[in-house]
Amino acid sequence: MAKTALITGASSGIGRDLAHVHAEHGGDLIVIARREDALIELKEEIESRHEVSVRVIARDLLETGACQEIHDEIKKEGINVEYLINNAGFGGREYFYEQDPEYQMDMIDLNVKVLTKMSRLFLPWMVERNSGRILNVASTAGLIPGPLQAVYFATKAYVVSLSQAIAGEVMDTEVTCTALCPGAVATEFAAHADLENTDLFKKAASSRSVAEIGYKAMMEGELVSINEFGLKVQLEWLAPFAPRKLLLNMVKKMQE
Template sequence: MNTKTALITGASTGIGKEFAKIHASKGENLVIVARNEEKLFQLKNELEHQYKIEVIVITKDLSQPNASKEIYENVKNLGIEIDYLINNAGFGGLGKFHERALEDDLAMINLNIVALTILTRLFLTDFVNKNSGKILNVSSTASLMPGPLQAVYFATKAYVTSFSNAIAEELHDTNVTVTALLPGATETEFGRISGMEKTAMFKKTASAYSVALDGYNGMMAGKIDVISGLTLSQKIMMAGIPFSPKKMILKQIRKMQEVKNA
């Protein structure tokens, strides 16, 4: 049986780390990418010991301009054939757009959009040439609506979902699939780093493992979209968005993202 190697970005924590564990548990090899070298090597040692697989570590900051191409070239130089690409790395940030540091939002665009696009383009060519491969792009339910107080983050995720869906259809006559994972609020470092953990939107979060499992299984099944981690009330809200006045939705989302002081 041929081993399937997955490349996972943002693999040191949260959903990315859970993706790595799920893939490793199937006896498959990994290339894990993130900025935190120490955490990556901890994960490598854990997974190699537990599952007797091979884990390659690539330490990169994907918000930097040439990082995506360097990752691809690194993989090629090592002679590794990637079968599954999981673009998980991403970050958000809370605040009014005109008050936030422009550099932070540009770095967010570089990571959430540019790096994902470049990695998808580079590996997709290989997948199409061999007529085999799967891509999972981690988007968000935020992609389905505008996000006052997280204007750039919601917009970047709208790009990810639209981009992934379009490519999925372009590949209809191949054995290559592209899946978008749209989690709701998830228990990861994202909430703390983005400042969202003190908001109503993050009052109830799904586990990173459950979201990763839904995404991984959806990728394997070749689904176009996988929505995961929503409470019943969130599902009802999502279903009502297309039929609700936009001004009302914008106000509701803004209130959900306002920081509640304890």
């Protein structure tokens, strides 16, 4: 029986590539994003190449009640979501005190509240049947503070913390929760966040490579997965010992 993965933000970038990777492993899919045309194109691509089923749900997850309605619809149809991949999210480069406050609230709502809600809705199914995996797409931004992207970095810090806490709670079950923390990735995110011409994105990784690393980490039940060894060393071994003001200045310069 094909194991179903539900992926939010599946219309482009890492989410789209994660859909392809899961299909290559023989799994069915529920793909969610606002852009129905992009999701239909993804469905056609995958179903033409693999003997799997792709269910398209075109919804804005920021709409009131969207997460609950999606959950209830899937439950009513008797679909077991084995893998929940919370990928939807966005950022934006600007001084905190100048950035549109509504934009900031939407970022918090999508990056934090929607991810939390989806996890809370689908995790009980997994615990009840003692089987399932959650992959939360965070960022290396979640491991340090981020001047010029203060809210985005803060939301990803929440994702990293929440993911590990959930993993700790279900450690005595066959359910796992993984935080994927990539560095710069060549996706639409950079353009949306106004980061294309910064030092941060000069050597961006491909979304496909990040998707493969994230999927493998999810399957192996890793707690936190960083896509590059050099980044792992810098963030886990060097950054914690760097003077705080020096670290803040370095991050700021990378994003200018």
